[in-house]
Amino acid sequence: MRIDDLAWFTDLAETRNMVDTALSTGISQSALSRRLAGLEEEIGTPLFDRLGRSLRLNRQGQIIADAARDVRGRWLDAVEQARRDVDPERGTVRLAFMHSLGTWLVPELLRSYRAEHPGVHFELVQGAARDLVDRVTSGQSDLALVGPEPTAEIRAGEVRWAELAQQSLGLAVPDSHRWSGRPDIDLAEAHDEPFVAMLDGFGTRILLDQLSADAGFRPRLVFESMELTTVAGLVSAGLGVALLPLEDPNLRLPGMAVIPLRTQRRRELGIVWTAGGADVAGAALPPPVQGFLDFVIASRQ
Template sequence: MVHEHSSANRLSRSSYTERDAHDEDTALSLAPRLAYFAGVARHEHVTRAAQEMGVPQSTLSRAIVRLEEDLGVALFARRGRTVSLTPAGRTFLASVERALTEVERAADSVRADADPGAGRVAFGFLHTMGSETVPSLIRAFRADHPRIRFSLVQNYGEAMLERLRAGELDLCLTSPVPDAPDLVARRLDEQRLRLVVPDDHRLASRKRVRLAEAAEETFVTLEPGYGLRRITDDLCAEAGFTPRVAFEGEEAETLRGLVAAGLGVALLPPPAVARPGVVELTVTAPRAVREIGLAWLDGHPDTPPVAAFKRFLLSRRGVLLA
């Protein structure tokens, strides 16, 4: 029974694949002739349609005949050079006009996105850069490019890199700086990390601390997969211990709240606004920093707005976080 069911499934998948390929072949053969068909239908005259579209009349006539042959139905009733739609032609025209309208809208959209003065940039960045760094960058960029639009995405590093690969982002600011054959990445700056402790903690009266002094503490961290979590784990290993993690989250400011509540300590970048209830200590050893890099898909052509914003970001190497 199971064997027969499996065989049937394999046959079903095979049939679906063949049908899908056939549908794709049909679309490829029909697509170039749809605009010709709509033009003849609009004028109901082959000569006038050919003149409007700037194609030889013979080319237009052959395209319509071939279209009818591929569909297996007559789209026009012919009286000399004058034609009129058949019932099948009217049905087909309604769908063709919708399809051509969608194509025109898509063309207008991509042209608008690529407009040098008013195009669009899809830009991703880390959550911790969203409250201050990115708004300041965009404000400075738009001083010279006031009409360029942005689609902004906040996420953790690996998720943004996947969106780069999927073509959903043009550029992203991430950490650590990725090293992958399909991506181009440039180091822009580095950000010092601090050991954040509750304001009544035994280390709270200090200004500086060696990370090894927190070896027995409970840590609150970002979830695995986040760049800052990997950096935290690596720094603790360099200091000679594995952190005991009590809570994992997705936002640095949530972690600060957990620290303020006395639930642990954390390694975090500086906050945009000081938070009460915590003390932020400089880590003297090991050197606690995270590198911030700009990444984009290798070989992916830039539109003029994307190229302009990329040049702007690369020009801020070393002062990105200033």
């Protein structure tokens, strides 16, 4: 049995009629009869019970039909995937991104790109920045939008990075806090404050850990979240203070003030991809992935 036999056999299993299958497949009725006879001889058993002009799958035929549908479906999926991988207008891009970018950057990029490339499909995954970089190095995702810059993985030659934006950092406090209204602040002043923070491994948490270590203290965490909007909401409710980017309008909530930090450090936002792809030695990125990567980098310049 060959791959192209699967189409007529699965059709015949559905129609149970040689004439109908001949019409739908374009194979003559006599040719179908010969193919069926040859298949049954190869397997060593009849696959249909003959009821006049109609056919009905017997138990052995049902086993073969189920397997034929499964194999044909997987074959067609594989053929389609292979075609997509070489066609920049029909491919699939496996894109991972941080939760905080799902409210502005990712929708902007996808909306603009799909307007010009409607045949490109996206498989999207959200997660912590550290986990997303791991997805790229392990081959689970093609690209990841993360921050801050994953310097360890870049130095190790595991990923490549293109910076897309920088955001200044601030200390978010409730409006009623004694610091509300200040023009700026050193993070070290907050060493005794309760902190609301992102979970370990998330981008802003990585920055908080680095900056607080530089300031000589470890934050006292009262709540950890995977959403920056939740962090901002809990600060506005008076639960504590938090490190937040200044330029994200989705994090400006009533009842909260964000005081600029006295630091040169910024929240870098960028895109990472495998170090074995694109214009370095190793396998090239699939055309649809390379096309979207080029678009993202060009759109932020």
